[in-house]
Amino acid sequence: FNRVSKYSGKDAAPKLSPLGGTDWEKTKARTRKAIVNMAEDLLKIYAERKTRPGIAFGPDTTWMRQLEASFPYEETPDQQKAIDALKADMEKPIPTDRLICGDVGYGKTEVAIRAAFKAVESNKQVAVLVPTTILAQQHLNTFAQRLAEFPIKIEMLSRFRTRKEQKSIIEGLADGKIDIVIGTHRLLSKDVKIPNLGLLIIDEEQRFGVKHKETLRKIKTTVDTVAMTATPIPRTLQMSMMGVRDMSLINSSPKDRLPIMTEICEFQPEIIAEAILKEIDRDGQVFFVHNRVQTIEAIHRYLKKLLPQVSVAVAHGQMHERSLEGIMLAFLAGKFQILLSTSIIESGLDIPTVNTIIINRADRFGLAQLYQLRGRVGRSSRRAYAYLLAPSYRRITPKARKRLRAIEAHADLGSGFALAMKDLEIRGAGNILGAQQSGFIEEVGFDLYTKLLEEAIAELKGEEVIKPPDTKLDIDIEIIIPDEYMRDREQKVELYQKIAGAKKLSEIESIRDNVEDRFGKFPVSVANLVEAGAVRISAAAHEIEKVVLRSGQVRFIYKEGVQFQRKQIESWRRVVAFPMEFSLGQTPIIKIDMGQVAQNDRLGHLRAILNKI
Incomplete structure (x- = not known):
């Protein structure tokens, strides 16, 4: 089981390599080389950043405490950790570069607001970069609302602003009159100069193009940077990236938040009407997502005919900026x-009164998109509903079926971090590590990739890499987990893998304690399994390649070329109380006769011998 891991890389079946061939080893070597190159670059950037002088922002002031006290909710534990870590980074005299990952609606914006406030208090300007105009407007509202009591000038630079307004904002930034500017990639244009920039906040960085990312990289080297993403980053990846990238994970959901009820249904007038009226009856609003601009007007007419008493607004990316802004603001104000709309509402929109979303032709969306869209509702303590409209199961592709089932099954809070097929995690890993690495993740699978990454980073940092023992066991003793002891197949596989992957005896002991604590005293076959794991670790430490134990006869087969000293032979003679013989050729072998020991005690004896040598 130490060679088996769940493959998660892409929807299609992975390319298989023949057993006994060299293809797989070549693929692993290629992946390892790419990982080492990438890890070297990352570590170099990280080390350089630690040596470059940055801005040391001042400690918290009375105003900061006032701002924190005015937060209408209670900070979740993870949110508080992220805030503390970010503040500590900012107070150091080296440039900050922290990534904050959190599920949709888990309070990343509040973390950003506090960081921005800290920078402004130290007389620095702040730029908040977002992927869409609508999100820029949303952030402007949130920032302005939270910082209303303080003398801070906040502006937005995007296509929602007229030429004249843009010119005046650019001048204000150059003169240092504007403290916080929120904008789309318009902020990266050559004519925008922010002379006193101290903090750059980037929302959903992976959604910017290569050219914009290059410009960002140049800015990042000199100022403190905070990046935020709702695409989940797996915890395993976070652990292996320790010391390469500073990350905060916000995994705890806000208090009183309820999971979103998710239903897959066909496009039927009664279902649509009932869903909409149910929401409107409780004074709520509804998002209806139809992702084709060409036919959005036809759907508009359909809804007007179906529910003439309900007011409907239409929004899509091909509208004139002014009309789009007008509609969004009117909807925010509750006038519709x-x-x-099309999927332009996908990122970051936060309207607490909207608690029902209907997604037409949900089978045409990717998993991450569906997940982000569904996250637009359920932002308050009210129960939210998501209706995924799709043709009957027979008429959609197996892949689409799989996606819809996955999103329906994972309706609980924060399930973005647990989505079974890891589609989002792989995307998240690709976002952090770059597109080329995504290809390697697909080739070797995510679990093995993470393992290789962990080893590469540890080696480059000069840390000792302990690999799991590769000693083979050939024994005639039953080592299985019976159904009577543990019924769940997944738990069984997990336990087999833990024992097979253990690198130290202390890990085996900890597994023993945890499992006995949960499932009770081991039956004989499970006790043998754990002992077998311990024998492998001890044998590997002695450079033993294979342990054969059959009918009470033991053979320890050493690695080729291992030299035996006289002292070692004497040590074996002292420790072993059974008949024994040595064969000290090119591949040394030690044979022990344990015939008189009861079968189920033999592994325990072997473990004791190896530990004493």
Whole structure:
């Protein structure tokens, strides 16, 4: 089991290599080389950043405490940790570069607001970069609302602003009159100069193009940077990236938040009408997502005919900026009950009164998109509903079926971090590590990739890499987990893998304690399994390649070329109380006769012998 891991890399079946061939080893070597190169670059950037002088922002002031006290919710534990870590980074005299990962609606914006406030208090300007105009407007509202009591000038630079307004904002930034500017990639244009920039906040960095990322990289080297993403980053990846990238994971959901009820249904007038009216009856609003601009007007007419008493607004990316802004603001103000839009609402929109979303042709969306769209509702303590409209199961592709089932099954809070097929995690890993690495993740699978990454980073940092023992066991003793002891197949596989992957005897002991604590005293076959794991670790430490134990006869087969000293032979003679013989050729072998020991005690004796040598 130490050679078996769940493959998660892409939807299609992975390319298989023949057993006994060299293809797989070549693929692993290629992946390892790419990982080492990438890890070297990352460590170099990280080390350089630690040596470059940055801005040391001042400690918290009375104003900061006032701002924190005015936060209408209680900070979640993870949110508080992220805030503390970010503040500590900012107070150091080296440039900050922290990534904050959190599920949709888990309070990343509040972390950013506090960081921005800290920078402004130290007389520095702040730029907040977002991927869409609508999100820029949303952030402007949130920042302005939270910082209303303080003398801070906040502006937004995006296509929602007229030429004249843009010119005046650019001048204000150059003169240092504007403290915080929120904008789309318009902020990266050559004519925008922010002379006193101290903090750059980037929301959903992976959604910017290569050219914009290059410009960002140049800015990042000199100022403190905070990046935020809702694409989940797996914890395993976070652990292996320790010391290469500073990350905070916000995994705890806000208090009183309820999971979103998710239903897959066909496009039927009664279902749509009932869903909309149910929401409107409790004074809520509805998002209706239809992702085709060409036919959005037809759907608008359909909804008007179906529910003439309900007010519907239409929004899509091909509209004139002014009209789009007007519609979004009117919807925010509650002037419309339904917003019929394309997927432009996908990122970051936060309207607590919207608690029902209907997604038409949900089978055409990717998993990450569906997940982000569904996250637009359920932002308050009210129960939220998501209706995924799709043709009957027979008429959609197996892949689409799989996606819809996955999103329906994982309706609980924060399930973005547990989505079974890891689609999002792999995307998240690709976002952090770059597109080329995504290809390698697909080739070797995510679990093995993470293992290789961990080893590469540890080696480059000069740390000792302990690999799991590769000693083979050939024994005639039953080592299995019976159904009577543990019924769940997944738990069994997990336990087999833990024992097979253990690198130290202390890990085996900890597994023993945990399992006995949960499932009770080991039956004989499980006790043998754990002993076998311990024998492998001890044998590997003695450079033994294979342990054969059959009918009470033991053979320790050493690695080729291992030299035996006289002292070692004497040590074996002293420790072993059974008949024994040595064969000290090119591949040394020690044979022990344990015939008189009861079968189920033999592994325990072997372990004791190896530990004493």
